[in-house]
Each structure stands twice: as structure tokens, then as C-alpha cells.
Amino acid sequence: MTVLTTIFWGVLTFSILVVLHEGGHFLAARAFKIKVHEFMIGLPGPAIRLKTKNMTWGITAIPLGGYVRIAGMEPGPEDPLLGAALKAASIAGRVDAASLARMLDTDRDTAAALLATLADWGAIDPAEDDDVSYLSLHSATPDTDEQELLSAARAITYRGAKTWQRITVLVSGVAVNMLTAIVTFTVVLAVWGYFAITPEVSEVMADTPAYTAGLQTGDTLTAIDGVEVDSWQTFSETIAALEPGSSVVVTVDRDGTSIPYEVLLAEKDGHAYLGVAPTLAHVDFTVPEALTESVSYIGLVFKAISGFFQPATFESSVNQSAGIVGIAIMASDAATTSPLDYAFLIALLSLSLGAMNILPIPPLDGGKVLVEVVEKVMGKPLSRNISIGFSAAGAMLLFTFIGYIMYADIARLVG
Secondary structure, three states, rough: OHHHHHHHHHHHHHHHHHHHHHHHHHOOOOOOOOOOOEEOOOOOOOOOEEOOOOOOEEEEEOOOOOEEOOOOOOOOOOOOOHHHHHHHHHHHHHHHHHHHHHHHHHOOHHHHHHHHHHHHHHEEOOOOOOOOOOOEEEOOOOOOOOOHHHHHHHOOOOOOOOOHHHHHHHHHHHHHHHHHHHHHHHHHHHOEEEEEEEEEEEEEOOHHHHHHHHOOOOEEEEEOOOOOOOOOOHHHHHOOOOOOOOOEEEEEOOOEEEEEEEEEEEEEOOOOOEEEEEEEEEOOHHHHHHHHHHHHHHHHHHHHHHHHOHHHHHHHHHHHOOOHHHHHHHHHHHHOHHHHHHHHHHHHHHHHHHHHHOOOOOOOHHHHHHHHHHHHOOOOOHHHHHHHHHHHHHHHHHHHHHHHHHHHHHHHHHO
């Protein structure tokens, strides 16, 4: 039952994150009147589908991830025969690859690719009575200007949108992730607040450097060797940077009096050790304070992500991260603890998903934005092979990274 519970909450959590992210893409696309074919939860494959007038909704057999299929997002420049193909299909009313190849005097594979593009644009629809024919949704005569016809078909596609509109569609998933996180954090902090770890000493461990030096419960750590301590995190990081066995001056505030202690640090688990425990204090927030605190989390997440791109911090960043397995376990634990913990986790994951997706690495949203900017500067689309090559390289990097994080998850779990 524990395994099934973990799987259930893991799947539900990923589904919520996907709906939020892909919902951002969907809403932006529809706001610009760009055709959306499908909104699916899960990896591509067998699915339960509900077809409405303008699109298809559904959930696949593997409900991890998801996607929104937007018309006209194929990479590379348009085929110069596309206008002629649409005109021929519109005059004929019904066409297949073989007949289109004859009309355009080209090979069947090229004709099939042209039909696939036009179908993706929503200019033609697959016929219901066979698997090879398409029905045109446009009408034309031999006198019709093929470029005007093509422009009309392109107008409802991603490709036909302006550059700023395409970039808006790409970043809207990230924007929804960020907005969801900020709103959730703000509500949680403003209503319930949180318990913060403070540098006030709640316990001095027996037979430790702090005990020997004379530190007492209730002391507030204020400085280490002259370095100001304004939080427990600052204290921990300062101690961690020191060598075991080194002598330091620990300054504390005791009833308003600043007292320095010379302490000889011990060693524990390979690190310098003082021997004090922090105090948990409940922190209340006004709405503006909660909003400010929530926005500050964005910077913390980006700082954490930057650790993956620095050799010196890569290993520690991996050790502090969670992949699919770890997230599923965290989601199950949070959900069975309290709805508040689960909401906070969803917000944190949503923020992390948004921050990761804006990185300029194809096929992430940030990588696609980078391609849009490059193409705008060049004044033409990148070739199909280059676009696919960049996406393949980025995908390989991402899957390798995800696989490594999963391995670390499982290793920690087994350990």
C-alpha cells in the first residue's frame, strides 16, 4: 500500500504541474487565436480522448508529463511547394499523397510531408472513410492566388504569429508556474506563517567545544571570528568553511551583553563542529511581507539551479535535489501530513519547473525562445536539420541529467 500510495501521489503531483505549465501555453495560444490540436496529460501513446468542436482533450496510458500540440510549430523553413499543394488540395477537395505527387510533379514522400504540414496547420483534415486521403477545409479555383491561400491558412498557426506572440506562447508555461508558486506561497505565509530556524541556542550538547567554552542555552550567535551571523544558515555555512581543530572566536549576545568565547572546533562527519542547536521561532507575515518573501524564493531557486553548472558545486547540488522517485516520495509524505504541506510542495515544484524550463537549452522553453531570437536576428528560420540537431543534443543532455538524478534518488533510498 505504501508503494501504491507513493505512485498515486507522484502521478497526481506531476499531473498538476503539467496542467499548470501546459495550461499557460494553451491560454496564450488561444489568446492569439492560434489553433491548438490537443491538450494531453501523459506521454504520447494510447489515450482516452474527448473531442470537442475545436480540439481534443485526453489522458494517455502513461500519465507522467503532458503536452499541448499547437499548429505550425514544425522546425525549419516552409517547403516552397506548400502553397501549390494547398491550392491543389483546395481545388480537388479530396487528395492523397499519390494524387498530390502527380499534380505537383514531385515524389510521394514529399507530397506526404506537404499533406502532413497542411493537416497540422488545420488546412486539411484526414478523411474518415480511409487512411490515406485528406479533405480540404479551403475552397479554390485555378485563378486563386496560392500565396494568399497559404497566408490565410498560416494565419491561425504558431508559425503565422508575430515573433513577440510566439515568445509569449513559449514563456507562458513558465509564467503560470511562477505565478502559481508566488500566489500559493503568499497565501500560506500570510495566513499561517512558518517556523524559522534562528541563531538563538536552544541546546548546548554535552562534551562539545561549545559546552567546554561556556556557551549557554538562550545565547544568540552573533559572529564567528568577526564575521557577522544574521541567521542560522550563515552560522552553518561559516562553520562548514572552517577546518576541524581550528581555533575561532564565537561571539554571542546574552541578555543584551556581547560576549566573545575562544573555541577549539571539534570534528564530526568530516566537518568542523561546535555543538549547539538552533531555536525554531514562528514568523508571522503581513500580505506585502509574504509577497516579498515569496518573490525572493525565485532567486533562491535560480541560485540552486546554477549549482548544477559549476563543477565545484555539482555533486552537492545533486545530493540536495530530487528526481521523479524522490519527488513522488516527498509528495506522498506531504499529502499524508497535511494539505498545507502538500500545497507548499506543489508551489515549490511549480517554481522549480518554471525556473528549469526557462533555461536556454533546447528543447526547453528557454531554448525555443533563444531560437526565436536568433531567427529574428538572422531574418530567416534555421534549417530543419540544425533545429532538430540542437533539440536532440539538448534532449540528450537533459535525459542524462534526469537519469543521474534518478540514480541518486534510488541510491539514497536503498542506503
